[in-house]
Amino acid sequence: MDYCGPMPSKTEPESSTRSRTRRAILDAALELLSQRPGTSLGEIAEAAGVGRSTLHRYFSERSELIAAIAGDAVDKLTSGVAEAALNQGTPVEALRRVVHVYFEFGPVLLFLVSEPQVSTEIVTGIETADVPVLELIQRGQREGYFDSSVSAQWISRVLGWMVHAGSESVREGELTRFEAVETVIRTLERGVVSAG
Amino acid sequence: MDYCGPMPSKTEPESSTRSRTRRAILDAALELLSQRPGTSLGEIAEAAGVGRSTLHRYFSERSELIAAIAGDAVDKLTSGVAEAALNQGTPVEALRRVVHVYFEFGPVLLFLVSEPQVSTEIVTGIETADVPVLELIQRGQREGYFDSSVSAQWISRVLGWMVHAGSESVREGELTRFEAVETVIRTLERGVVSAG
DNA sequence: GCAGAATGGGACATCAGTGTCCCGTTTTTG
């Protein structure tokens, strides 16, 4: 239940080397864990270019590392969603902005929600960050922009998995990131069946 | 590298009790592993209503169990796809049939492709079983039924993840299975944005 | 009912991942 650093019991700014190391670990952990939740701490340390003992120096337990990733991701997601200003413009335009945001953080979130280790606190954090998206969808449905014959939750769910599909195709080299974003938006908006 | 049974070195039909036990284990393993890939053999045995030693009597190693599940799933998928007769009727109708089939086997396949333990042999098996689906999509694109501005692979990918989203919402009690199938099809066909 | 098959469960060795501790070395900082 500790927050983060080892010695500095209070809000010391943390030396620059320490914060760089911390970031390296966090980034590596994020990268590996979101692709394989079972990745061992040894692998993560190696990928971060630090010793396993150093990793433990920053995060005494695996669960602490995961909590740190989660906190990090939730923060980023929250500010990302906020910056997208979803209550402005037409719902369809706003939806495009959501896709961009999700594309950045989707993989992480996916890992987090499928990770049993993660605290309920974090899950509610994610849900809170997602509230504006739900509101956008509901607004879109009210104003006749989005399909009202399915639930807002369903649309939210589809959004998440479509972005996941997009990320996957980027990772496998099928699409560039730009193409993937465009493709996801297009499919979201029109489905896969030809119009008319 | 053994195939399956213990003593019967040849193609003995296997006693009825044995095959029932085998099925119980396979079904339980399928159920649990597709939801949590890290499930221990002990949990699987318990869920199957069988002792852990009995499980080992049928599948000496974890990898063997997974291989058996995989073979099983590939067989079912192959015949399911074949029965769907995807080269008949309009592509849109055939797509609906694919969704039904995927809804049955989607979770398993998802587990299998994300499982590093699974042999390349199995992966190619899955891909082979999927060939008719790819052909359907390509036919649909040629004949103007499906969106030609995205790749057939993309459509296939979206299909898989949309079914996954549907399964998930069933598991969480949001939709009944019937509703989920209909919703997936609707969203696939039209996207989430209102027509017009 | 009886022989053989099938099972459950305990005991055991093994292994990989984890978390802790410590010491010698490198890097940063003042």
Add this chain to the structure above:
DNA sequence: CAAAAACGGGACACTGATGTCCCATTCTGC
């Protein structure tokens, strides 16, 4: 340059999962 901070890596104990073996018990088919 010297003290302090940060680090790498080895040694160690511990844990949970795995795979093997064995024996007493239950079930099945004849």
